[in-house]
Amino acid sequence: MTNHLSDISLLFHALSDPTRRSILTRLAAGPARVTELSEPTGLSLPTVMRHISVLEEAGLIASTKEGRVRSCAIVPEALAPVRSWLDEQQALWEARLDRLEAFALQAMKDGKK
Amino acid sequence: MTNHLSDISLLFHALSDPTRRSILTRLAAGPARVTELSEPTGLSLPTVMRHISVLEEAGLIASTKEGRVRSCAIVPEALAPVRSWLDEQQALWEARLDRLEAFALQAMKDGKK
Numbered sequence: 001m002t003n004h005l006s007d008i009s010l011l012f013h014a015l016s017d018p019t020r021r022s023i024l025t026r027l028a029a030g031p032a033r034v035t036e037l038s039e040p041t042g043l044s045l046p047t048v049m050r051h052i053s054v055l056e057e058a059g060l061i062a063s064t065k066e067g068r069v070r071s072c073a074i075v076p077e078a079l080a081p082v083r084s085w086l087d088e089q090q091a092l093w094e095a096r097l098d099r100l101e102a103f104a105l106q107a108m109k110d111g112k113k
Numbered sequence: 114m115t116n117h118l119s120d121i122s123l124l125f126h127a128l129s130d131p132t133r134r135s136i137l138t139r140l141a142a143g144p145a146r147v148t149e150l151s152e153p154t155g156l157s158l159p160t161v162m163r164h165i166s167v168l169e170e171a172g173l174i175a176s177t178k179e180g181r182v183r184s185c186a187i188v189p190e191a192l193a194p195v196r197s198w199l200d201e202q203q204a205l206w207e208a209r210l211d212r213l214e215a216f217a218l219q220a221m222k223d224g225k226k
Contacts (some may be wrong), residue, residue: 009129016125021198025125076206079199085134086196092141093189 007059008081014058015082019043020051024074031073034063044106121194127171128195132156133164140174140187147176147183157166 014020023037038048052072055061059078063070115188127133151161157183165185168174176183 008134009131010130012125015198016122016129018122021121025205028202029202029209054122060139074206076203079202082195083199085128086192086199089137089192090189093187096142 008085010058011060011078011082014054014060017051017054020055023048023051023055023072023103024060025076027072028076031071034072037072106113121198123171124173125192127167127173130164130167132161133159133168136161136164136168136185136186137173144184144186146152147185150185164191 019041022041026032026037026040034045034049034052037052038045041048043051052061052063056063057073059075061072063072063076065071069089128137135154139145139150139153147158147162150165151158154161156164157160165174165176169176169185172188174184174185175188178184194214
């Protein structure tokens with residue numbers, strides 16, 4: 001449970017930065033070298049490397065090194081816990097609306113008696 | 114565009130903390146006073162107030178004050194941009210899989226010639 005919570009915290013933290021989200025969007029179109037990922041950001045390579053580390057620690061991307069070239073690829077199933085969390089929240093909210101509706105219907109019936 | 118990015122960054126940041134997520138889950142069941150929200154966390158009231166401020170700045174909850182009592186309620190539609198972002202990522206990924214599949218089919222056809 002603690003691990004699960006900690007993992008999803010890492011995921012949300014990784015997604016909270018626009019540069020990291022833009023890297024994910026780029027990688028959704030296919031794997032890329034770190035230098036290719038850094039160019040459009042206008043940031044220094046060390047800064048981009050730090051963003052890549054955060055994404056990798058959250059499990060959102062995987063990287064491989066061949067000689068001096070590091071390439072990154074997206075791990076698409078890594079977003080599943082985020083979607084599950086959203087679905088759980090929506091289910092809780094809808095259950096509450098159902099209870100409110102049932103309550104309102106009962107109040108109407110009682111009013112007619 | 115910048116505003117949109119900044120809003121979604123605030124949302125992901127707000128969701129990156131387990132205490133803040135537990136507050137949202139509690140509020141999905143119905144509005145609650147700040148003191149009710151703080152009890153199960155085991156945290157001090159000022160700490161919980163800070164978490165509540167982060168949730169409120171992200172637009173995930175709304176609070177009202179009556180006398181000395183502050184109550185909080187969830188803003189369920191506030192999670193919509195998070196879901197949209199996930200859907201966009203999934204669409205990009207699926208478009209890539211479709212291209213890969215088309216490429217593989219073409220390669221098979223070319224191999225048969």
